[in-house]
Amino acid sequence: IRNTTLWLTMLFYSKLTFCHIFFFSSTDLRGKVFIFPEQSNTAYVALIPRVRKPLRSFTLCLKAFTDLIRPYSLLSYSTKSRDNELLLYFSKVGEYRLSIGNTVVTFKSVSGVAEFWVNGRPVGRKGLRRGYTLGEDAKIILGQEQDSFGRNFDAKQFFVGEIWDVSLWDHVVSLKNLCSTCYTSNILKWKALIYQAKGYVVVKTKL
Numbered sequence: 001i002r003n004t005t006l007w008l009t010m011l012f013y014s015k016l017t018f019c020h021i022f023f024f025s026s027t028d029l030r031g032k033v034f035i036f037p038e039q040s041n042t043a044y045v046a047l048i049p050r051v052r053k054p055l056r057s058f059t060l061c062l063k064a065f066t067d068l069i070r071p072y073s074l075l076s077y078s079t080k081s082r083d084n085e086l087l088l089y090f091s092k093v094g095e096y097r098l099s100i101g102n103t104v105v106t107f108k109s110v111s112g113v114a115e116f117w118v119n120g121r122p123v124g125r126k127g128l129r130r131g132y133t134l135g136e137d138a139k140i141i142l143g144q145e146q147d148s149f150g151r152n153f154d155a156k157q158f159f160v161g162e163i164w165d166v167s168l169w170d171h172v173v174s175l176k177n178l179c180s181t182c183y184t185s186n187i188l189k190w191k192a193l194i195y196q197a198k199g200y201v202v203v204k205t206k207l
């Protein structure tokens with residue numbers, strides 16, 4: 001074990017920029033939420049995928065609570081070649097927009113808690129671009145909308161509130177199995193989440 005630690009430490013110092021991603025530890029966030037307390041153009045949570053791969057199909061699930069009535073971004077997935085390849089955006093009360101590639105789907109939701117599934121039920125499929133693949137080298141950001149790769153945020157699109165139970169699978173998860181598989185997601189896994197919080201973001205026990 002000592003040898004391994006020493007090797008990792010040396011690796012860390014000798015190849016800092018390349019290796020830092022491997023030193024993020026994962027955190028079990030079951031029962032916890034990210035709180036974004038106040039409007040900001042710098043605060044966010046970057047989610048680090050457990051596996052880097054293009055996503056030909058996927059299932060995304062998250063829960064959120066907010067009092068905001070202005071537009072805001074919940075989750076923004078950008079690659080170097082395209083900002084917001086995947087964007088989950090609240091456009092007005094009771095209405096969310098989901099963009100994948102060039103396609104935008106608008107769907108209604110009860111305010112307060114949002115849950116949706118892409119390529120699964122009940123929200124997916126309609127109007128989505130068939131065969132679209134999300135690029136693998138992505139910045140996945142909670143709370144801010146990316147105008148460029150991992151940067152250029154706008155406080156007026158910032159999410160203020162709570163987000164929890166974020167899960168991303170590299171395949172379709174059927175609705176009827178979703179509850180029992182809530183924490184089995186393989187790309188973003190809430191019970192072993194690898195993330196970086198920047199600025200004023202707090203992790204608290206869910207009320």
Ligand SMILES: [Ca+2]
Binds near residue numbers: 147152157
């Ligand atoms: Ca923007």
